[in-house]
Amino acid sequence: MNKKIIASVCAGAVLLTACSGTAKKTESKSLVVYAFESAYGKDHWEALKASFEKANPGVKVELKVSKEIETELENAIATKKFPDVVYLNKGRDKKVVESIEGANALENLDSLFEEKVDGKALKDIILPTYLNSASLTPYKDNKSKFYAPVFPGTLGLVYNKNLVGEGKEFSIPKTWNDLFAQKVKADAKGISLFTYPTPGYLDAAVPAAIYDKSADLHKAFTNYEKGLYAKQEMKDVLTTFAKLKDVIYPETVANATSEGGYLKNQQAFIDGKALFMPNGTWVIQEMRSYKAGNEKFEGYGFTALPGITNAGKFMGSFEETVFVMKEAKNKDLAKKFIASMYSAENVKVIREKGNGALMPVAGVPELDDLAKNGYEVLNTTFVSTKEVAGVNFKEALYKNLNNVINGTLTAEKWIENVGKANDVLNANINK
Amino acid sequence: MGRKKQQNLFVFFALAPAVICFFAFMILPTVRIFLMSLFEVNKYDAAQTKFVGLNNFITLFTGKIDGTIIPEIPLKIATSLKNTLFLVVIVGIITLFIAILMASILVRENLKFKNLFRIIFYIPNILSIVVIAGIFQAIYEKEFGLLNAVIGFFGMKPVDWLGTGSNTIVLYSLAGAMVWQAVGYYMVMYMASLSTIPEHLYEASALEGAGKIYEFFHITLPLLWGTIRTTLTFFVVSTINLSFVLVTVMAGSRSDNEASVILFEMAKQQSVQGYAMAIGVITFMFSFGVSVVMNAITKRETYEF
Structure with missing residues (x-):
């Protein structure tokens, strides 16, 4: 009796699965x-x-x-x-x-x-x-x-509205030198000028600065032009970023290299410990539950990424x-x-x-506002290359900036290393 | 069919599953690692995978890629091997010392709550290594971490346990976490081995007037030596494995190689499989080499009872 029941259940199951199988096939x-x-x-x-x-x-x-x-x-x-x-x-x-x-x-x-x-x-x-x-x-x-x-x-330079802007103590920088020039004032108040969530967030600021030097330089940059990092123009741009060492919020690197630490850097910005950081519009959403710690925080100001010689007008686009x-x-x-x-x-x-x-x-509206405020969107996309063993260009360029800032890597060595990664990738561009 | 033949057939079928599994899941992948390390692998188009001979190894050892030399590549590998070796040695020695001490106290001494201690020491081993990494991250955290809160109570300055930079102590911090998780496991092993040592040896030595410490070095340690040697090999393998998870979770986004270990370097290269396999081969040789050396220098005359 028992066996019969089991057998019929089995048969039923087989039939069912068979049916469902055919049912799937007829589906378009x-x-x-x-x-x-x-x-x-x-x-x-x-x-x-x-x-x-x-x-x-x-x-x-x-x-x-x-x-x-x-x-x-x-x-x-x-x-x-x-x-x-x-x-x-x-x-x-x-x-x-x-x-x-x-x-x-x-x-x-x-x-x-x-x-x-x-x-x-x-x-x-x-x-x-x-x-x-x-x-x-x-x-x-x-x-x-x-x-x-x-x-x-959209990525831009974000500033703390409490302290920066018209009628405030600090002004909105148009170039990186404008930013560095406010160091004395900031030091006197015990504030740092700059922080970044992680150095990867500079992947819009560096290209914007390069584009500011010249559009050709930017083109060479995204095409991994051979020997580019031996050129004085390029060295000038990267040396500017190495100078962040002097104005950065001291905990930045420690935070940037620990799991979830980018939030701490963003919190330091909200708390008014650092005046500027590169960031995207999404930071508002991201930090909504974190900013409670500082009731006085008035909000994020977004402005163009600073230039090197000309006034910055670019927003990075991701x-x-x-x-x-x-x-x-x-x-x-x-x-x-x-x-x-x-x-x-x-x-x-x-x-x-x-x-x-x-x-x-x-x-x-968000995208329309950009044009209305006179910003241009700069997209930086590198040409496709083969994956090369042992070479990571973004790591060499952005991540290693952490080491420049904490003093374990000199600016010259940093630029030289980026140049090597660049030259190797140049030889491996996909046709 | 003769009885002998039948017996052979039985042995064959009894062994077959284990042998097949061992071959399929141990031998074959190992051979494949060696083979793949000689190729430039294209995951999306097998036709584009090409044989490159020892190129991957040349890149690893000299940093030479397409005519450009990047000295950081061999430097990174060397640093990660150095860090791995450091962890194997430091964690091995400290764990061994604590585990034997605990085991002999728990077996030889008449303690209250013996079993409770045993369970407590063993608990870290039940926890997943990822959980352990999470716990220690909370302990080592610079601003709000447990450890800094404790030393702050005694008026000491906070320490950046997982910090970066040239004088970081991140490796020691990682070693601390690894010792904590490993002690219980080895303690239980040594306890099992200790309890087989006949009681009369201790009684006799006690009658002769030997102290506890003398007993430990002249009875316990020599008779435990075989087990210790076996566990040394375990240390090498498990340290290489565990250090990977710990580094990934606790110091993973470290941009530099202060805390890098060899498997971490390998994991970073997953987009270039052939090269990653070359690092795999080096890892294999490394762990094999360290085990052989350890075995050679710990070789002693075995005592039996």
Whole structure:
């Protein structure tokens, strides 16, 4: 008797799984979307999925939003189950996107920008600054776009409104020398002029200073031009940043090198221990629960990144990107999905559900304000190179600034090391 | 089928699973590490993976890449090996000393709450190493950390336990955490070994008028020697492994190599697999070498009872 029951249950189970298997087969296309769970959260991705499924009956979006998306993506690639749409940025420790780019495994997205959304081509919807951004065209001799720009963030020089500004004790610097010139006054008050959350936050300030020297220098910088760091012009710029040593908030390096310590540096800024720091607009959101410690804090002032000789006018732009892999199964559908992110309706949804994530389209007040205040957005994207063993350019340039500041590395040696990393990468540029 | 043949067949099938697993999960990956270290691996396009001979090792040892020499590369590897060796030696010696002392006190002396102590000493071993790293981060924290609060109570200046710079003590701090987590485990091992030493040896020596310390050095230590030698190899392997997690969590974003250990250097290179595997080969040789040396210098005549 017992055996019979078990047997029939088994049979039933087999039948059920068989049925569900066939049921899946009859279902039409599914689109696999992998998204990194950033500070913007995952709600807007859920909303995008729902709206895309509604607009495209018969399409099922398999959405995976995770903080560990790099591992998931690598596993998926290793088993040849390529996702269709990927939202993940460059500049992360694991360098997954860099490797994919370096292996020429990205799908050309030129046709994406011709797709029509709300009756208009995507290339007419996306703001020109972001549409023509170098971040979309990673390869040196190929002007095709391989990424789509999403969620742009703006980096500038942030100052403490309590102490800096018109009618306040300290003035807003236009150049780095303006900033250094206020040292005596700051020392007298026992305040430091500068801090950074981590030296990586200088990745907009350094390029802006380079661009201020000359646009050609900036071009050489992003193209890893051979011997660039032996040039006096470049040395001048980097030596300026080495001078931060004299004006920096003393705990900066200790904080910048400990886990989560960047928050402490930002707190020091709020507490009025440091006057300026490079940071993005997101810092307001990030520090909302931390600033309680200082009731007097009036708020963040944002201004352009200082220049070297001319008055600074640039804001750094940090564009996040989505891409499609060459090996993806549903490339057309993937492009349709990406295009749908720019529809007027979804732009609104993303903003509401994505903790204030912006889309680079017209009518976004934060982006409009930049132009209104006379700022220009500077995008700095390096040409794609092969991953080279033992060479980490960003570490050499930015992270090692910590060592210059704590005195374990001289400015000359620092510049020399950056130059070496630069020259090696020059020899490994992807064609 | 003859009985002998049957027996052989049984032995074969009984051993097969273990041998297959050992081969698949130990031998094969190890061989693969050696092989992969000779390639420039492209994860996304296997066709682009190419054989580069000893290039990865040349880069590691001389810093030579595409004609440019970056002396920092071999320097970094050397520093990380030095740090690893330092941790192996320091943590090994201190743990060994404390563990044997505790074990012999707990086994030989008539203490109250013996079992309670045993449990307390063993607890760190149950905790995940990540948790331990978290605990010690809270202890060592400069502004609000436990340790600085305690020494502040005695009027001492706060110390930057995990600090950077040229005179950092971060390695000693890491060693402290590693000793804390390892002592219990080795203590239990030594206790097991100690309890097999026959009581009559101690009785006899006591009758002859030997003191506790004399007994320790002339009975306990020689008879424990075999176990100690075995655990030395454990020290090497576990220190290399654990130091990686501790450094990653507690000093991971250190920009410089003051606290870098060899596996950490390897983990940083995950985008260039072949090169990372070359570091893996060096790690393998290193741990193998250290174990051999340790075994050689601790070789003594074995005593039996």
